[in-house]
Amino acid sequence: MNDADRARFMLYVDILNNTKLENPSKLEQFGLLEEYSVKERLVDVVALCLMDNHFHLLLYERTEGGISKFMQRLGTAYTVYFNEKYERTGALFQGRFKSKLVTDEAYLFYLINYVHFNVRDLLPPDRRFLSDIIKFLEIYPWSSYAAYAKLRPQPRWLQTENVKKYVSFEKDYKSELLALYDEADTMSDTIGGLAIDE
DSSP: OOHHHHHHHHHHHHHTOOTTOOOTTOOOOTTHHHHTSSOOOSEEEEEEEEOSSOEEEEEEEOSTTHHHHHHHHHHHHHHHHHHHHTTOOSOSSOSSOOOOOOOOHHHHHHHHHHHHHGGGGGSOGGGOBHHHHHHHHHHOSSBSHHHHTTSSOOOTTOOOTTGGGTOOOSSOHHHHHHHHSOTTSBSHHHHHHTOOOO
């Protein structure tokens, strides 16, 4: 609904990603921030894009069952927060999360781009060219793009170390994207071809 809700979601992405956290369903005691500043993570958050009514995450599983546990925690805690704040009941997210195992380095690179380029849907149709999307991403605070492009420091919730074992950027990330995609076309066809649904 607003930036406070988005900030709360990002906070949960950080503090719920902890093997030692025992009861994540109610997190109003924000002493948790200090207690869990050094932690063993369930997953590495490789890429993230938060949209108005959904989100995209690319995760690297660090512990067995870590992705399922992390997603269950995130969905439960955020639903509790949102329902209490807006005096509503019931599910907030529609259905189970969709996942796909990534076994190819090229596909991993495309998925990182897919996650970041989802912001194109926040732009008017006539502004969905690559240069417009990248300009928007540079100022959009709810994405991992700025950390990849080295425009802002890497936030605590983002872990790209394991990705660097599989994907390397010959130039900087922004230059790679500009070289990869054709500016003459809008990104709709490109992004549609990268979708994980089958």
